[in-house]
Amino acid sequence: MPPESLPNPPENAPWCLRGRTPLADRYRFSRIAKTIVAGPAPGTPAILLDGFERLLWWLFQSSAGAETRTRVVRTIRAQPRNAQQIADELGMDYSTIIHHLRVLTANHLVEGVGDRYGRVYFLSSNLESRWPALESIVARGPKGRGGA
Numbered sequence: 812m813p814p815e816s817l818p819n820p821p822e823n824a825p826w827c828l829r830g831r832t833p834l835a836d837r838y839r840f841s842r843i844a845k846t847i848v849a850g851p852a853p854g855t856p857a858i859l860l861d862g863f864e865r866l867l868w869w870l871f872q873s874s875a876g877a878e879t880r881t882r883v884v885r886t887i888r889a890q891p892r893n894a895q896q897i898a899d900e901l902g903m904d905y906s907t908i909i910h911h912l913r914v915l916t917a918n919h920l921v922e923g924v925g926d927r928y929g930r931v932y933f934l935s936s937n938l939e940s941r942w943p944a945l946e947s948i949v950a951r952g953p954k955g956r957g958g959a
Contacts, residue, residue, distance in 0.1 A: 863941060866918060867948050876911055879903070881949050883911050884934065887921060888942070891933045 871877050879901075886892065886900050898908040912932060915921035920938045923930040938945065 863937065864944050864948065867941070867945050870914070870918060870920070871945060871949055872952050876914070877952075879907065880911050880915060883908065884915065884921065884938065884945070887932050888934055888939075891931050893925075893929055893931050895928070897932070 871881050882901055883897060886897050892900070894908050894912055895905060897912075898905045901908070912921060912923070916923060916932075920935055921932050922935050923932050925931050934942075
């Protein structure tokens with residue numbers, strides 16, 4: 812059956828499948844949403860990452876602020892706090908914490924509730940449900956960030 816004759820995906824389908832030809836998008840999604848990452852040492856098995864895990868890998872392993880972001884989300888998970896409380900807890904500058912909170916919020920990993928300075932940050936339901944994947948990615952880091 813050619814792709815043009817297939818019905819459109821339902822409204823509850825993933826965002827990447829809505830409003831397009833289903834077969835083409837399923838193929839494209841499967842190609843871009845999964846990647847293989849080699850194991851931490853030669854001879855160890857590789858792991859297959861989905862799109863969300865790729866985002867976690869990028870934010871918590873591959874980028875310059877990965878270690879700080881790891882410390883920030885662990886602090887928030889222990890207890891929701893505002894930016895100043897996080898900065899005090901981690902012994903870091905307030906502006907540094909604000910920068911990382913903006914990155915985490917823009918990527919829908921952290922949610923802020925409240926106004927400006929009193930805004931309290933919580934882990935998003937996406938990150939909370941995938942916490943074991945985050946811990947696994949952090950633990951596999953080349954710099955041994957798992958102990959942060």
